[in-house]
Amino acid sequence: MNTIVDQHCTIIREQEATITIEQLKTSFDVFVSEIKKSDSSIINVTLLKQIVPILTQLLSKNNQLADSELMKHPLFTTLRDSVLIDYLRQRQNKDAVYEFLPDLASLYAKIGYRINNMNALLFKQLLFYPPLIDEIVNCLNDIMTNEKYLDDGILLSSIHFLLMAFINFEKKQSTTNDYSSIRSLTKAVVACLCSSYAVEMIKQLEHNFSQKLTQAHLLFLNTCPLYLRWYGSYQALENFQISKNLLNPFTEWIISCPSDLIVNCSKQVGDMIRHLTSILLRSVPSDNSDASIEQFNDDYYKFLIHWTSLLSSMLKCSSNDSTIISIKRFIVQHLYDLTLNANLLNFMKTIPNLIPMLLQMTDIEQDETQLNIYRCLGKLMTEADIKAMETSKKRPFPQHITEFENQSRTNKTKYTSLIRCIIETKFDPINVQKVVLEILLALSFNDDASTILKQNKDFMSQVRNLANNTNVDKSNLQRAAEGLLWKLEKEAVAITKSASSRSFKYDVMISYSHSDHPLCYQIHERLVQDGFNVWIDRDQMHGAPMIAMADAVENSEFVLLCMSDTYKQSVYCQSEAHYAFERRCRLIPLIMKSHYKPDGWLGIMVSGKIYVDFMKNEFKLAYNKLKTEIDQYRQQNLNHSMVKSKGKNPQDVSSTISKSVQKPSKSTERPAIVNLPCCIIQWTNNHVQSFFLTNELDNTMLLLCLRLDGCCLLQLYEMCMMNRESMYQSLKAELADVHHTTLPISDYLTFLHQIKRYVPLTPVVTKTNQSPFPPSTVCNLM
Secondary structure (H helix, E strand, O other): OOHHHHHHHHHHHHOOOOOOHHHHHHHHHHHHHHHHOOOOOOOOHHHHHHHHHHHHHHHHHOHHHHOHHHHOOHHHHHHHHHHHHHHHHOOOOOOHHHHHHHHHHHHHHHHHOOOOOOOHHHHHHHHOOHHHHHHHHHHHHHHHHOHHHHHOHHHHHHHHHHHHHHHHHHHOOOOOOOOHHHHHHHHHHHHHHOOHHHHHHHHOOOOOOOOOOOHHHHHHHHHHHHHHHHOOOOOHHHHHHHHHHHHHHHHHHHHHOOHHHHHHOOHHHHHHHHHHHHHHHOOOOOOOOOHHHHHHHHHHHHHHHHHHHHHHHHHOOOOOOHHHHHHHHHHHHHHHHHHOOHHHHHHHOOOOOHHHHHHHOOOOOOHHHHHHHHHHHHHHOOHHHHHHHHHOOOOOOOHHHHHHHHHOOOOHHHHHHHHHHHHOOOOOHHHHHHHHHHHHHHHOOOHHHHHHHHOOHHHHHHHHHHHOOOOHHHHHHHHHHHHHHHHHHHHHHHHHOOOOOOOOOEEEEEEOOHHHHHHHHHHHHHHHHOOOOEEOOOOOOOOOOHHHHHHHHHOEEEEEEEEOHHHHHOHHHHHHHHHHHHOOOEEEEEEOOOOOOOOHHHHHHOOOOOOEEOOOOOHHHHHHHHHHHHHHHHHHHHHHHHHHHOOOOOOHHHHHHHOOOOOOOOOOOOOOOOOOOOOHHHOOHHHHHHHHHHOOOOOOHHHHOOOOOHHHHHHHHHHHHHOHHHHHHHHHHHHHHHHOOOOOHHHHHHHHHHHHHHOOOOOOOOOOOOOOOHHHHHHHHO
16 A cells, blocks of 8 residues: 555545645645556556545545646546556456446546536546547447457446546536547447347346346446437437337337336336437438338337326326336426427327326426426317317316416516526526527517516526527527517517518518428429529528528518418417518418318418418419419409509508498598497498498498498407407408508407497307417417
8 A cells, every 4th residue: 555645545535525625736746646656557556446436535525626726637637548548448458457447437427527617628628538539439349349348347337437427528518519529439329329239238128117237238228328319410310220220129128018117117227218218219200201111100109109108107106206206207208209200299199098198297396397298288289179178177287387378467477487597507508498498489479478578687688698609509599599589679670660562572481390391392492493583491490590581571472371280389480470470471371281270379360361272182283273372462462553553542442342332432421320220130231331430440340341241240249359369460461461451459449349339138258368379389389
């Protein structure tokens, strides 16, 4: 035993809670000096037995070991170069010091978990060291090709801890890094998961959830997938190859395990399932055009059914057990991941007990799980499902969630948790902050919610910072921040900008969800072939930057809304459609999925418009119908312009087109007012006209009701009372599209107030909805 080293180890051990950095530097100087004095080319084993354990013990009790001043000390590079790298290279020669490799590798992993802005660069220099990376790669390649290393627990454990050091480093990072130096390492990890050994390890798993995993299982099926979750910028083809190799054996194993045994799931097996499932879900194919992908989807369907069965078993267990809560969390997380694929989402909707089980869990006291439950329900439930449950007094979401939407207009505390996720840097940028920004973007369609957000200066400052962050790895986060910033600060100004009435840069803008891109690209190509100047965003998966989108909307004669579930669920698509709607663009709705019926905010927006169904009709017929819609509108607009050029009042055009009633001009004397029967159902068309003339609504509301009698007008009133805001938006849009004039909110409210005295005393639906946008949007996003 080295006496001087032992003395310093004793000092560190006895004063570990109060020892200073300067004292530690002194001890570290001694350690390095004694290591270099070693006569042998192999560092003295006894010396390492003294140094490594004391460092590990200190790190568990005191964070000072990760201090930037100590991270600079040559002790760490000496241990890395003279012990870690050398003995990885000499892995075939089992020396006594070889047993310290896992302990030393574990030390680096634990330091990585204590990364902060002060020591990140120093630790990166220590870890992202080419000779070290090269040797880890060589070890992985040997393990993958040489079966004897599968039984070498020391080597496997050492590689596990070294990969965990990289994982912990990335987990704790708040800035983007260049990882080109570890491409070879990432490639080696992918190769391990694509190897026959990985397949055999899955096939050899016991048919339960409580077995003890070998070091080989932990490295191949747990650590490697977890590494790829954090360093997953590998090629999609490689990603697909992992799933192609492992999905079927993994699915066969998990469905062979009785569902009720999930309650005994060990942490090792639970982690393996979570990490491996995350990788397998990354490459769910969106196209099932060939047999191989069809089989691929079949495995996912089996996986889904058993996943639902596992959830059913969990609901029978105590909800307070921490293990049960953890298992529920990762089951729901992966269910949500599966909803992101259109094919799997459609299949999930056919599982009869899935929605009821999720509804049963909405009161779970775990924020992440609760969020994912709502997101799943938003994907699985249609607007009709939600309305049916509300009618039957069964809320699709718990009381406090429903109240969040209704009360948040005046209660700022409802937003505290969401805002905190953006302001505080401890929250994960992609998995938390991006999701929260998109939820807030959905909520911001409500004016009062928007006001609450804008009044929080710290929040707005952080959103601006995120919007200006051009780091490639966080482009999705930047896009979400940019979208919210657009909605809160720029959209209102942009809407009020004067628009050139007949001068357009583009004939058509195509607003679509990326999941529908094959058909949208086909439509785009045909339009271009026919001479149309078309704007379409072919480079981004989640919508173009907001400024570019706004420019496209403002300068396009027509905006095609490519409607589908995924279009409605995208808050970015909603932003595009809403801005086009508010700018009074000519909207043409296209149906992208079979039997799709728009509801919620999208249903309101396209109310009264003619759909072009590309699923019901073959492409050529649907495309010709689209062109006919464009031609008819242009002809109608031309007629309107010709009338204007002859000096007529623009309001006279509507009467010329309708030819059903001679609308009086403002310059002529009004016709005699007809006495109105007390009950609206007795009114004729003349009575309806007289009502609007009496209340000076002849230039707005009358234009929408030219052919109505009293019974029809009563139906219109009842529709308005069912949803005041959405009906106002629909009537305003129709008046703008057909009659080229505006419906002031005062005229709309005057109509509702004045007509009330003529409504019969029979029950009339009076349910209101304050806004057409937030409720359905929040459900879709979640």
